Amino acid sequence: MAGMLAAAMLVSLAGCNSEGSSSSSGSSSESSSASTSAEDMTDEERIISAAQAGKIGNWGLGNEYEVQALLTKYGQPTDYVSMDFTMDQFDQDVITLASAMTYNELGLVQNDYEGGYGYGDSVGIIDMNDEGVAMLEDMIFCTKTFAKENPNTVRAFVSASLKGWAYACENPEEAAEIVYAAGSSVSSDHQAYMASEVKKLCETDTKGNTVTNYGNIDDEAMQQTLDLAKQYIKLSDSAANEKLQSMTLDDIRDASYLTGELGTPEKTDVSIQLKWLPQAQFMGYYVAEAKGYYDEVGLNVTIIPGGGDIGETTAVNNGTVDFGVTWVANLISANASGMDLVNVAQVYQRSGLVLVYKK
Amino acid sequence: MDVKKLKSRLASVTAVLYPLLFGVVLIALWQSQILHKLLNTTTLILPLPTRILSVIKDNLPAIAADTWATVSVILPGLVLGSIIGYLLAVFATNSPRFGATGLTIIAAISAIPTVALAAVILQWTRDVSTDVDVRSYVMKLIIVTVVSVASMTLNAYRGLTELKPFALDLMKSYAAGKMTVLLKLRMPNSLPYIFTSLKVSVPACVIAALVSEYFAEKITGVGRRIRECILQAQYSTAWAYIVTACVIGIVLFAVLMASEKVVMRRRNS
Known part of the structure; x- marks a missing residue:
């Protein structure tokens, strides 16, 4: 709650800063002298020089593993600067290689709508998928016990949600409007941008191939995620660490709910805890709700927005909510500590994380 | 006489014994999972x-490093903030016209929640x-400093101004100057109030340091x-780190209580 409040404050501050053209023009003139050489740099040189200067940023809290894997790939120490939920540190050159989700922060950096920084084409990105360090992100999960006791409910929920995702990806503009109407925290322009980018994550895998079956669990990408998790998730509890190191795909995912005949749901009133505030990142669920897809399968679904310090894995494991949206790495560390969670639909087929730099 | 001594000794023993007993019972309930049933929680969460x-x-090495990262912010921040707070109190005492308004402003500033303060100071x-x-480090130090200023100013001001009846008149009859009154009368009089202030600001500084770490760009600290x-x-x-945070708070408070005892005894003798 406290974190959320502060984040909201910072976002509003960010808005003020980007309006003040004097500060941004000052920083751009400063960097222009170095820009000729910066543009010639390879990504490897860029990563190494930023790492040496201590100017690589990430949010931490389980979002850092891909960046750490990338740093290891180029022989760099895995330290990074903690970012807040704005791109001010990037704007002010405190961080030269900043973490950004393609569908969120990258849009704010490039675009000039409300809350944007308006860098346009003057920034470049390093993509985790291209670098071979991608970890899978947004997916639907519940506890193994819940899935075992309510298989029809899980199947119905997954089926209706993915129908929502399919519709949202076909009609991203309409999906963005639905999310905005449902109480989005950011502007409708940014929602439209987000929807168009999220569509790409749902329909393209880590290697760049097109995916047509939404929610598909690709074991190869899942294995890469698990392998990187074992390498970079540092657990101080030795019992949890042992559990992490011996974890297999069967401990974290179950693809059986993606297919099969729909039966009568055992539990009809269910809820889903989102990982963050209402935004197009979660458009599939809002569309499924708005289009009546949940009603069609006999479910009454409550969508619970996240934000700040809400732990979606704990909420689902406690039974406070039935389903949740989280990243695979978060589920892995939760299960290592003794939770009993399972991924039932992998909504995002590739990593949405990039490192953004000024050219 | 002996009975009285025995009674007071018994009282001091029970003063330690009862809280200790409570702690032992609590840990026993916790370990036997009765506490989990009472609180309706699991051993995963607790x-x-x-x-x-x-x-x-x-x-231990990692926890020690994080403890040092936290304590090395708390102590200098506490000292710095308390000195600034005391100087402000002296200033308010010597110029009563600014004094009252100044104290109100300081009391108002102290009501700003650390979370809000941290976000702003991070920008600065x-x-x-x-x-x-x-x-x-500078960001965290400023937050802890700001938090400890107000309690010292408000308490020290009372210590510097609420003097024994006629003490000031007596000093005036000696033709003592403002400076002499401050050094010989006001400052010694404020000593117990300094400890009163620290009893408030030590726990407040511990919490401020813990919260300020949430916002820091460097990931470190309890x-x-x-x-x-x-x-x-x-x-x-x-929970390992929560226990560590509790130990930091208890140790700092115990050190404060012990030094109060020593200082006050020396002052009264």
């Missing part, structure tokens, strides 16, 4: 004391240094680890 202790034992300190370690562990569902490690 790990057993033995599990927490084993995590602490396995990670961006340009302090290109080194993340330095920048983060408070930051608690948050990271809880968000990543690592409750046993989170």
Whole structure:
């Protein structure tokens, strides 16, 4: 709650800063002298020089593993600067290689709508998928016990949600409007941008191939995620660490709910805890709700927005909510500590994380 | 006489015994999981004391490093803030016209929540240094300093102004100047109030330091680890750091109480 409040404050501050053209023009003139050489740099040189200067940023809290894997790939120490939920540190050159989700922060950096920084084409990105360090992100999960006791409910929920995702990806503009109407925290322009980018994550895998079956669990990408998790998730509890190191795909995912005949749901009133505030990142669920897809399968679904310090894995494991949206790495560390969670639909087929730099 | 002595000794023994007994019972309930049934929680969210202790034992060097990161912010911040607070109180005493207004403003500033303060100070300190370690340290130090100023100013002001009846008149009859009154009368009189202030600001500084770590660009310290562990569902490690935070608070408070005893005894003798 406290974190959320502060984040909201910072976002509003960010808005003020980007309006003040004097500060941004000052920083751009400063960097222009170095820009000729910066543009010639390879990504490897860029990563190494930023790492040496201590100017690589990430949010931490389980979002850092891909960046750490990338740093290891180029022989760099895995330290990074903690970012807040704005791109001010990037704007002010405190961080030269900043973490950004393609569908969120990258849009704010490039675009000039409300809350944007308006860098346009003057920034470049390093993509985790291209670098071979991608970890899978947004997916639907519940506890193994819940899935075992309510298989029809899980199947119905997954089926209706993915129908929502399919519709949202076909009609991203309409999906963005639905999310905005449902109480989005950011502007409708940014929602439209987000929807168009999220569509790409749902329909393209880590290697760049097109995916047509939404929610598909690709074991190869899942294995890469698990392998990187074992390498970079540092657990101080030795019992949890042992559990992490011996974890297999069967401990974290179950693809059986993606297919099969729909039966009568055992539990009809269910809820889903989102990982963050209402935004197009979660458009599939809002569309499924708005289009009546949940009603069609006999479910009454409550969508619970996240934000700040809400732990979606704990909420689902406690039974406070039935389903949740989280990243695979978060589920892995939760299960290592003794939770009993399972991924039932992998909504995002590739990593949405990039490192953004000024050219 | 002997009976009286015996009675007072018994009282001091029970003063320690009862809280100790309460602690033992609580830990027994916790370890036997009766506490979990009472609170309707699981050993996952509230790990057993033995599990927490084993995590602490396995990670002593890391926990020590984080403890130092936190304590090295608390102590200088507390000292700096208290000195500034005391100087402000002296200023308010010597110029009563500004005094009353100044104290009201300071009391108002002290009501700003640390979370709000941290976000603003983070913005201010961006340009302090290109080194993340330095920048983060300065940010946390300022927050802890600000938190400890108000309690010292408000308490010390009382100590400097609420003098024994006629004490000031007596000093005036000696033709003592403002400076002499301050050094010989007001400052000694304020000594117990300094301890009253520290009893408030020590726990407040511990909390401020823990919260300020949430916002720092450098990921270090006991408070930051608690948050990271809880968000990543690592409750046993989170509790290891919660216990560490409690120990920091208790040790600092115990040191304060002991030094109060020594200082006050010396002053009264």
